[in-house]
Amino acid sequence: MRENNKKLFNNAAQTWNHGFFWQSMTPTPQGDLQGDLKLAIEKAFGSLQAFREQFVAQGVGHFASGWVWLVSDKSGAVKLVDLHDADTPIVxxxxxxxxxxxxxxxxxxxxxxxxxxxxxTTFVEKLANWRFAEAQYDAARKGETGWQFPT
Ligand SMILES: [Fe+2]
Incomplete structure (x- = not known):
């Protein structure tokens, strides 16, 4: 669909991306990451502080419109990716x-x-919903898809 019907893809993906974005924030700052996701991030980035710095650098460095994603594969390896416009990692x-x-x-x-x-910086230090990210991480390692857009 991404190539065959770009208009439909853009609208569907932006709806999904924003639904996921609302889950990614919380009005109550949650402190730092915990558990296995904390360990995976420390393994990938060296430290939580280094992760936060990389997150900000990637968000600031992203040219024009897009998204900064923290993603995982089934093995539990995490990484940051910035995608343009409506692109989404779920494809x-x-x-x-x-x-x-x-x-x-x-x-x-x-x-x-x-x-x-x-x-x-405010997003990664205060707004990020780490409990949601941790639940997604558990789903990733179980081979599940995690959060689904409400139907
Ligand atoms: Fe937006």
Whole structure:
């Protein structure tokens, strides 16, 4: 569908991406990551602080509109990917998204004006719903798809 019907893909994927984005945030700061996901991130990035720095760098460095995703494969290996426009990691078989930050300008312009670094830093330090990401990580390692868009 991504290539055959780009308009339909863009609308469907952006709906799904935003649904996932709402799950990725919480009004109550949750402190740091815990459990197996914390260990996987420390293994991949060296430390939680290094992960947060990489997350911000990737969000700030992403040219134009898109998304910064923390994803996992079935083996539990995690990585950050930034995707353009409506692209979404769920089209990649075996990839399960754990958390996402919307870096389209509309996501932050009202509160942060053009200060994307301030928005992405606030996202990763205060808004990120780590309990949701941890639940997604458990699903990924079980071979499950995790969160589904409500029907
Ligand atoms: Fe958005």
């Amino acid at each position: 990649e078989i075996g990839t399960v998204p754990l958390l996402v930050c919307d870096v389209w300008e509309h996501a932050y312009y009202i509160d942060y004006r053009n200060e994307r670094p301030k928005f992405v």
